[in-house]
Amino acid sequence: xxxxxxxxxxxxxxxxxxxxxxxxxxxxxxxxxxxxxxxxxxxxxxxxxxxxxxxxxxxxxxxxxxxxxxxxxxxxxxxxxxxxxxxxxxxxxxxxxxxxxxxxxxxxxxxxxxxxxxxxxxxxxxxxxxxxxxxxxxxxxxxxxxxxxxxxxxxxxxxxxxxxxxxxxxxxxxxxxxxxxxxxxxxxxxxxxxxxxxxxxxxxxxxxxxxxxxxxxxxxxxxxxxxxxxxxxxxxxxxxxxxxxxxxxxxxxx
Numbered sequence: 001x002x003x004x005x006x007x008x009x010x011x012x013x014x015x016x017x018x019x020x021x022x023x024x025x026x027x028x029x030x031x032x033x034x035x036x037x038x039x040x041x042x043x044x045x046x047x048x049x050x051x052x053x054x055x056x057x058x059x060x061x062x063x064x065x066x067x068x069x070x071x072x073x074x075x076x077x078x079x080x081x082x083x084x085x086x087x088x089x090x091x092x093x094x095x096x097x098x099x100x101x102x103x104x105x106x107x108x109x110x111x112x113x114x115x116x117x118x119x120x121x122x123x124x125x126x127x128x129x130x131x132x133x134x135x136x137x138x139x140x141x142x143x144x145x146x147x148x149x150x151x152x153x154x155x156x157x158x159x160x161x162x163x164x165x166x167x168x169x170x171x172x173x174x175x176x177x178x179x180x181x182x183x184x185x186x187x188x189x190x191x192x193x194x195x196x197x198x199x200x201x202x203x204x205x206x207x208x209x210x211x212x213x214x215x216x217x218x219x220x221x222x223x224x225x226x227x228x229x230x231x232x233x234x235x236x237x238x239x240x241x242x243x244x245x246x247x248x249x250x251x252x253x254x
Contacts, residue, residue: 033062037069056076067093070089086110087114090103104124104126109144112148124145124157132165151182152182167198169196169198169205176191176209188212203229203236209225226242
């Protein structure tokens with residue numbers, strides 16, 4: 001049977017109609033999900049964790065592929081001392097999204113709250129080995145493990161990574177940051193200096209090395225380091241502010 005132009009036109013209209021209906025359905029679903037997510041975040045910020053949990057469990061059923069949803073749900077569960085459930089949520093998140101750094105950080109914290117410190121340390125050490133270039137990780141892990149008096153575990157992990165890749169400037173920077181958190185200022189200074197010698201591109205190496213000298217009362221050395229950093233990065237407002245603060249303390253700047 002040969003279709004007439006009128007039949008072809010009707011078929012085209014029907015196809016367009018179905019497409020628009022499908023599009024409208026997904027747009028409505030997206031709008032509802034977005035509205036629900038905003039509601040959950042608002043409840044979380046208001047510390048209404050019980051109702052926030054209800055919302056985020058609904059969201060997981062609607063949009064399980066959004067990594068932010070299980071991440072926030074896990075945090076909400078921790079806030080309610082539901083550590084076993086939080087661990088389960090974070091485990092599933094990192095299994096599905098192995099590159100999700102926040103998922104591993106959340107899992108480690110939930111494991112500590114659960115009383116499983118050894119496994120938490122294993123999670124953190126694995127994260128360090130996978131992301132040695134990330135400068136935020138040692139600060140976050142250090143903040144958690146310092147409460148447990150377990151910073152030595154992080155230091156050991158970075159030393160192992162450094163032995164494998166001795167010329168990675170960021171690894172030296174990360175090790176130095178953890179050493180500072182432990183209070184080992186002299187060794188930290190050596191690691192900051194090594195990171196700078198290896199031509200690190202991050203100005204924070206200069207900030208923190210200067211801070212370490214300043215902590216020792218060596219303001220002139222601190223100023224020299226910060227000035228070197230600003231010379232390399234003229235738009236380094238953080239370094240400039242540190243210089244101004246010390247000059248004001250010395251009475252050299254009004």
